[in-house]
């Protein structure tokens with residue numbers, strides 16, 4: 001392996017080749033200020049031979065597109081193209097999956113001692129497990145506002161690639177290198193003609209909460225009822241359901257000292273007007289894949305409970321979606337129920353399930 005320092009261009013590894021990861025790879029490759037390696041775990045044969053077909057609101061129509069390097073696993077990437085300067089994590093963050101994000105990226109982090117880990121992921125509470133798993137690495141927090149979906153070799157990128165990047169820790173508790181690494185990453189990611197937009201964000205905590213105003217409400221409800229956002233709204237739910245649920249997210253954020261900009265509610269209610277857009281949780285549910293339920297809704301709900309915030313709408317949505325997630329897990333064979341275990345008092349079923357099957 002060549003040491004990262006012996007090449008002039010920084011090496012960036014992208015783990016997660018869905019809609020977000022692929023467009024990040026495209027932004028970085030177009031800019032050509034770094035060497036880009038993309039891990040493509042499913043569809044490796046397809047992508048390594050044919051590349052992607054991409055329909056992007058920013059980059060136009062591309063066929064047979066590939067980044068500099070494509071790897072079939074994180075270990076393969078580390079062995080053939082590492083060590084890396086940056087590890088950009090764009091995988092779904094599903095702590096209740098059979099393998100966590102920390103476990104997925106470990107082979108690359110362990111073989112890239114100087115690497116900076118950038119979490120370009122939805123939701124809340126994604127940083128802490130990373131700090132714990134990799135205490136010697138700088139972990140940065142990124143929020144993407146892109147609208148982009150991957151389907152079997154094709155990427156449909158409907159919304160521009162806008163990224164907010166920062167250190168999740170409060171000022172005064174930040175890593176000494178965080179500012180300079182953020183600036184360096186921005187310089188390799190930002191296209192000179194402003195095709196994409198990446199900015200240093202001094203308050204990523206607030207930006208994460210504000211994105212949750214959308215994700216905790218639209219991702220969850222669309223996944224629950226299997227309808228895109230416009231189809232929800234045709235049912236006249238903006239005032240009775242969507243707005244009050246979004247206000248619950250703002251109240252939870254307030255309980256941890258984060259004042260969200262209230263105008264985001266109207267902005268997000270109308271951001272997709274007419275687009276018939278299905279957010280990622282809805283797409284995952286349709287594909288029979290696990291959803292990012294815990295980081296999008298579970299973690300905010302735990303904070304609400306701890307801080308005594310009333311969340312009548314979100315609580316119901318969370319309970320119902322836990323059952324959908326359970327169904328997907330069972331369908332995927334993550335557990336096999338033995339009905340003999342559930343013959344007694346139903347008050348005990350959750351504990352029995354937790355003890356025997358989780």
Ligand SMILES: CC(C)(CO)C(=O)C(=O)O
Pocket residue numbers: 122144145146147148214215219278279280281
């Ligand atoms: C911004 C948006 C709505 C689109 O990528 C998203 O975060 C999601 O679908 O999860």
